[in-house]
Amino acid sequence: MATQTTPQTARQILSEAGAPVVMFDHVRLAFDEKVVLKDVSFTLIKGHTKIILGASGSGKSTALKIIVGLLKADAGVVWVNGQRVDQLSEREMMPVRADLGMIFQEGALFDSLTVRENVGYKLYEETDMPLAEIDKRVEEVLGFIGLAEHIDKMPSELSGGQRRRVAIARAISFRPSIMLYDEATTGLDPITATTVDEEMIKLRDLENVSSLIVTHQLRDAFFVAEHMARRDPSGKVEIVPATPQKERQAEFIMLRDGLIIFEGDADSLRASADPYIKDFLS
Amino acid sequence: MFSLIERWGKHAALEVQEYVRLTGAAFRGVFTRPIYRHDIIEQFDLIGAGSLTVVLLAGLFTGAALASQSGLTLDQFGARPVVGRLVSASMIKELGPVLTALMLTGRIGSGIAAELGSMVVTDQVSALRALGTDPVRKLVVPRVLAGIFMAPVLTVISDFIGILGGWVIARYQLQVNSGLYWSSITKGLYMQDVWMGLSKPFVFGFLIVTIACHVGLRTSGGTAGVGKATTISVVAGSVAVIAADFFVTQIMIALLY
Numbered sequence: 369m370a371t372q373t374t375p376q377t378a379r380q381i382l383s384e385a386g387a388p389v390v391m392f393d394h395v396r397l398a399f400d401e402k403v404v405l406k407d408v409s410f411t412l413i414k415g416h417t418k419i420i421l422g423a424s425g426s427g428k429s430t431a432l433k434i435i436v437g438l439l440k441a442d443a444g445v446v447w448v449n450g451q452r453v454d455q456l457s458e459r460e461m462m463p464v465r466a467d468l469g470m471i472f473q474e475g476a477l478f479d480s481l482t483v484r485e486n487v488g489y490k491l492y493e494e495t496d497m498p499l500a501e502i503d504k505r506v507e508e509v510l511g512f513i514g515l516a517e518h519i520d521k522m523p524s525e526l527s528g529g530q531r532r533r534v535a536i537a538r539a540i541s542f543r544p545s546i547m548l549y550d551e552a553t554t555g556l557d558p559i560t561a562t563t564v565d566e567e568m569i570k571l572r573d574l575e576n577v578s579s580l581i582v583t584h585q586l587r588d589a590f591f592v593a594e595h596m597a598r599r600d601p602s603g604k605v606e607i608v609p610a611t612p613q614k615e616r617q618a619e620f621i622m623l624r625d626g627l628i629i630f631e632g633d634a635d636s637l638r639a640s641a642d643p644y645i646k647d648f649l650s
Numbered sequence: 651m652f653s654l655i656e657r658w659g660k661h662a663a664l665e666v667q668e669y670v671r672l673t674g675a676a677f678r679g680v681f682t683r684p685i686y687r688h689d690i691i692e693q694f695d696l697i698g699a700g701s702l703t704v705v706l707l708a709g710l711f712t713g714a715a716l717a718s719q720s721g722l723t724l725d726q727f728g729a730r731p732v733v734g735r736l737v738s739a740s741m742i743k744e745l746g747p748v749l750t751a752l753m754l755t756g757r758i759g760s761g762i763a764a765e766l767g768s769m770v771v772t773d774q775v776s777a778l779r780a781l782g783t784d785p786v787r788k789l790v791v792p793r794v795l796a797g798i799f800m801a802p803v804l805t806v807i808s809d810f811i812g813i814l815g816g817w818v819i820a821r822y823q824l825q826v827n828s829g830l831y832w833s834s835i836t837k838g839l840y841m842q843d844v845w846m847g848l849s850k851p852f853v854f855g856f857l858i859v860t861i862a863c864h865v866g867l868r869t870s871g872g873t874a875g876v877g878k879a880t881t882i883s884v885v886a887g888s889v890a891v892i893a894a895d896f897f898v899t900q901i902m903i904a905l906l907y
């Protein structure tokens with residue numbers, strides 16, 4: 369007797385633990401003669417972290433821009449939250465972007481707007497949410513990243529690290545379930561970079577946000593992969609070394625000349641015998 | 651040599667294609683939602699009120715110089731009293747629209763290209779897109795609307811101030827009676843002249859702003875690229891204004907005279 373199964377919708381699948389939220393399937397992109405991504409495939413699992421490593425020009429940032437629709441792949445298929453996005457028009461991409469938060473290199477804050485206006489930009493401009501609610505959300509988000517006292521400053525009055533954290537606040541203000549970090553800590557001193565790393569960890573572990581991190585800062589990559597955030601009984605958030613199970617939820621990808629040459633967890637990356645990877649990690 | 655010409659031709663065709671695509675997108679953005687009203691009002695203020703000083707000064711001195719020069723020429727025919735007619739015709743039909751447009755190219759065109767160019771090279775335009783905002787609707791449409799509608803307003807003001815500057819010279823340097831000056835203006839002014847003078851700035855305003863937006867949004871190469879974009883915007887905008895002046899003049903002559 370044939371069994372009848374109920375077809376699962378993308379929404380149902382995505383609501384389950386272990387669901388793929390971003391999928392790259394044999395993606396290729398070239399600018400004129402220069403091939404940036406040759407044949408790249410990977411999957412980001414819900415609530416997990418994928419860290420893309422590679423030298424400058426290896427195509428790391430390009431991969432993020434393809435996911436958010438800022439660039440179109442020449443070939444291959446890209447899925448975001450169960451929707452195929454590689455052939456969508458700019459207008460059709462807008463609903464997909466509603467669940468994607470992206471941090472750009474240098475933050476890309478709007479320099480003519482205050483911190484409040486930057487953080488609440490999407491809510492002020494693209495939603496019908498009442499102003500009082502938006503203000504409350506902006507204050508809540510800035511409090512989460514510890515910059516509440518800077519709410520009325522202009523971006524030019526902030527330090528580099530504060531600008532990156534405001535950029536994170538802007539990206540999470542509308543509660544996306546996927547965060548894309550493009551060199552979020554590049555150019556920052558180690559102490560400031562750690563504060564940004566901790567924000568990424570808090571978002572992942574406390575807000576269950578899936579993270580795709582592009583970086584060539586190994587220290588930050590391993591810090592995010594090997595730490596986790598938790599609340600102590602008093603409700604205070606602390607960053608502690610990750611459990612082995614949590615560590616396995618952070619996977620590394622190494623890109624070289626538009627190809628993935630490594631995919632695995634932090635321990636496997638450290639143990640890799642590939643001369644290029646060993647050289648990169650040294 | 652052939653490949654060089656071919657490359658230049660392809661590059662030029664690509665620029666024209668992208669320019670047409672941008673103006674098409676801006677046109678659609680004017681009539682469809684979302685419309686960023688706050689940005690539109692802000693740009694009307696920046697482009698309109700912000701350009702008033704430079705337009706006033708340019709108009710005043712142009713009218714005064716024109717009256718001074720015309721006085722010398724008219725003296726040869728004993729026609730000094732009709733200096734007002736010459737000043738008004740020149741200002742309304744030609745100098746007012748063109749000089750105002752050139753002033754706007756320098757002030758507005760360069761500013762738009764630099765602002766949008768900076769936003770592009772610092773990823774602010776990409777950030778806008780990632781946050782779900784169409785940069786054409788947010789950045790281009792308000793500027794195009796402000797350019798199209800404020801250029802004619804500024805031109806009318808420039809025309810009037812130019813004629814006023816001409817009157818100062820006519821009255822105190824050329825010793826022409828004020829009544830004679832103003833009556834020669836009203837007698838010598840035809841509706842065709844007014845239509846010609848009013849139609850040009852709509853075209854010029856559109857060209858200046860769309861060229862500046864196009865150049866700004868295609869900026870690449872960091873801060874050096876922003877400087878280059880600013881220069882291209884002013885040069886291309888000025889040439890476009892002067893070329894469009896010729897074509898609009900021909901069309902209006904064929905239609906009105």
